[in-house]
Amino acid sequence: MFSCILRPLKCHLEKALTAFHNQDGSTQQLTQNMLRLKGTGAIEQLGVRTGVPDVREVERVKQKLILMQRTHSPIDKVLLLLQVCKFVHKAMGTLHGQDVSLDDFLPALSYVIVECNRPNLLIEVEYMMELLEPSWLGGEGGYYLTSVYASLCLIQSLEQDQPFSSCLTPQVQEALKEWSCRRTLEAQKQKETQQSQ
Numbered sequence: 001m002f003s004c005i006l007r008p009l010k011c012h013l014e015k016a017l018t019a020f021h022n023q024d025g026s027t028q029q030l031t032q033n034m035l036r037l038k039g040t041g042a043i044e045q046l047g048v049r050t051g052v053p054d055v056r057e058v059e060r061v062k063q064k065l066i067l068m069q070r071t072h073s074p075i076d077k078v079l080l081l082l083q084v085c086k087f088v089h090k091a092m093g094t095l096h097g098q099d100v101s102l103d104d105f106l107p108a109l110s111y112v113i114v115e116c117n118r119p120n121l122l123i124e125v126e127y128m129m130e131l132l133e134p135s136w137l138g139g140e141g142g143y144y145l146t147s148v149y150a151s152l153c154l155i156q157s158l159e160q161d162q163p164f165s166s167c168l169t170p171q172v173q174e175a176l177k178e179w180s181c182r183r184t185l186e187a188q189k190q191k192e193t194q195q196s197q
Contacts, residue, residue, distance in 0.1 A: 003072075006131070010072045017123045030156040031119045037155070038114050046114070048107045053091040061087050062116045068124055074131040077124060078141045085144040088112050110151045122156075125149045129179060134187030146176065 021027040037045055043052065053061060061084050068080040092108050113121065125148050129137075136142070153172040 006072045006074075010127075013127060014123060017126055018120075021122065026122070026156055027119055030122060030152065033155050033158050034114050034117050034119060037158070038117055042111055042114055046107045046111050048104075048111050050092040050104045050108055052108050052111050053087055057087055057091060058112060058115045061112055062118065065116055065118050065121060065124075069118075069120060074128045075136060077128050078132060078136060078145060081128070081148060082141060082144055084112075085109065085147070106147060106151055106154070109147060110155055113148070113151055114155060121148070122152050125152065129183075134183055134190065137183060149176070 018027070064080050064084050064087075068077045071077055071080070088105070088109050092104060125145065128145055129149065132141075132145075137145070150172060153175075157172075
């Protein structure tokens with residue numbers, strides 16, 4: 001199905017999402033903030049308190065993100081995203097053998113996203129959020145997909161001299177809530193349709 005339907009539509013969907021984000025200015029803001037944060041001082045500015053991937057691992061993450069952009073299947077994309085998040089988790093736990101909390105994950109993930117400097121990741125995440133089957137949005141895949149979206153929103157909303165906060169803005173919380181409700185309703189309708197058939 002992905003090959004027949006999504007492959008020819010992927011280019012059009014990307015163009016529409018890019019135009020939408022260019023119009024509302026979110027792509028420009030995300031790009032500017034990534035460039036401003038990248039490099040020295042990014043760990044402190046983003047509030048990272050754990051280990052992060054080194055330069056070689058960041059390059060591996062960047063290659064996974066490039067591969068994710070090339071593929072058209074949302075399932076393949078989320079599998080690549082899971083590999084990226086596992087790189088981040090592995091690096092987080094390597095600093096003095098310490099245990100890490102989930103609260104520390106968002107700043108570390110944000111650091112990796114900034115270092116990779118891939119603002120088009122927002123379009124990839126929205127592509128997955130909208131096209132994945134509801135069953136794929138639960139569990140680990142849904143958690144990390146939402147984490148990456150939240151991280152991108154936090155990077156985008158970061159002001160010049162404002163310290164990084166891992167708290168989601170009310171707008172991001174509302175957008176995630178609306179998306180979750182809409183996709184839950186879609187899943188229920190799909191289940192009811194399958195049962196009636």
